[in-house]
Amino acid sequence: MYESFFGFSARPFQLMPDTRFFFKSAGHQRALAYMRYGLQQGQGFIVITGDVGTGKSLLLNALVNEMDTERLVPVRIASSRLDHEQVLKVIAGSLGLEYEGRDKAALLRDIETACQQVTAIGKRVIVLVDEAQNLPTDGLEELRMLSNVEHCGQPILQCFLLGQREFRNTLRAPGLEQLRQRVIAAYHLRPLSESETRQYIQHRLKTVGWRDDPRIEEPVYALITGATLGIPRRINLLMDRLLLNCGLDELHYIDEERTRTVIREVEQEVGSGNLPAEEGEAGEGEGLSDVMAPASGDVRHPVAIRTAADTARLESELAAVKVQLNTLMERNAHLARQLEARLEVARETEVVTEPIISDIDTVDDTASPGLQTEATLDDIADTRRSARRWQAALVVTAVVVLAGAGFAIWVLQARL
Structure with missing residues (x-):
């Protein structure tokens, strides 16, 4: 609606993870570097975590776009509480295998055979799991077992696990010690700082042809950082509403007063607190040692x-x-x-x-x-x-x- 008013080629703050808008913050660059390192190693598990809306799916899309499909065969799993057999069926379907009516033993045998054939022609299967916090423990164990299978001394597949903060607690469970030992790289995405929030907003605007219309007053960036805590998805939600508000009123600037008004409107719609009302800490980027540490004592009440x-x-x-x-x-x-x-x-x-x-x-x-x-x-x-x-x-x-x-x-x- 407001795109034509400001002369944009597209909506700059859409919620879909479009790699055209991928912003390489310090944290996202480091996470991407760890994922590239994992691809070079060709084995083990790579774990990337982050709070809701920090850009994990967009990061995964950016990695897939970089992949050399002449050497790599990506298999994506968008986990929505799949059990261990459903995980196997998704992998089998992605490899072009029949899975209906097949029991677990048959699925494992078919997947191993298909992955060995891929490895024999010089390629490698890469399993990419988004929303990995929804995977049950037995589903993770199935992936670990598959990663153990080799062909001519090479693993037949490699796994990238991307999930929310609580996935780190899942990995610390006592029964996943063997999987933890196979994690070769791990990183936790942190929210954007105030300066990165400013760069992020301007990056997305410039991608669609922004030429300082609307003009954004400098204090607005601090207000947006405070209201969104530097979470990219929250920034997108607020900026989209601000642009719509200015477009409807035919204004070519975004000032403090209008920003505060829109923040209050959005908070009233989604509930009190920062927008939207999501749980999670704005933590720093933790690494491999945090994932490798086992859970101490019993699981909390x-x-x-x-x-x-x-x-x-x-x-x-x-x-x-x-x-x-x-x-x-x-x-x-x-x-x-x-x-x-x-x-x-x-x-x-x-x-x-x-x-x-x-x-x-x-x-x-x-x-x-x-x-x-x-x-x-x-x-x-x-x-x-x-x-x-x-x-x-x-x-x-x-x-x-x-x-x-x-x-x-x-x-x-x-x-x-």
Whole structure:
């Protein structure tokens, strides 16, 4: 709808994982490098995890686009709670094999034969699992068993597992020790920083022909980072709504006020908190050692797991409050600079005496205007007192919010 208004060739913030818009942040470049390393090794498991919406599917598409189909045969599994037999059927179907009415033993035999034939002609089967957190333990074990099969000293297939944060806990389960030992590379995608969020937005806009229309005010990027926590899918959702809003009102700029309005609208639609309301921490990129570590002790009680999710949500909300507080403090500093500039002008006026300047905070509001400069000082004093009251209210509000959020996080962590 807004594409024609701004002269875009396509929607820049669609939710589908289109590799035209692939943005190589520091984290995504590192994850892609690990996946390329895995392809070069030709064996083992490569694990990439990340919170909802961090770009795992797009990363997988980017890898597939790079693959040399003369040497590699990709088999994609978009896991939606498949059991171990269904996993085998998906692999068999991707290899062009019959799977209806075949039992597990027959499926395994057919898959092994087909993969050996592929290996015999100098190719290699690559199994790519998206949403791997939905795979049951026995499904992962089937993949491990297949990866053990060799032909002429070469593994007949290799596995790439991409899943959400909880998949790391799955891999730490006591029964998956043998699979963990076959993980040769692992990485956890982190959200985008504020500077990366700015680059990400502009990258997607430029891909569809953006030429600073609409113009985006600089403070908008900080607001978007705070509201979305740097999650690409959340950024897409918010930016798409902002562009639609501006297009409907025929505006060629995006400012702070409109951004705040749209953020409130989206949050009201999807629920309170950062948009959309999804669980997960904004963690750093963890590596192989984190995946290799086995689970310590028994699996946590569901209440503890839910409490950990609440802790992550509160930490996310606290981060957003800090971003908003920084924005408000910057505006306060700007106001203070304006007041100082006006005072400097007053000082340079010859009719203003030093006592008047020194007593500016106690100017009698009921006094006669007198000279024009004295009236100007009255206005400055009023403005300054208002600014101080606003600043005091801001500080109190920020302290209350931060203290409350910090206390809630401390209580929840104490319950873990």
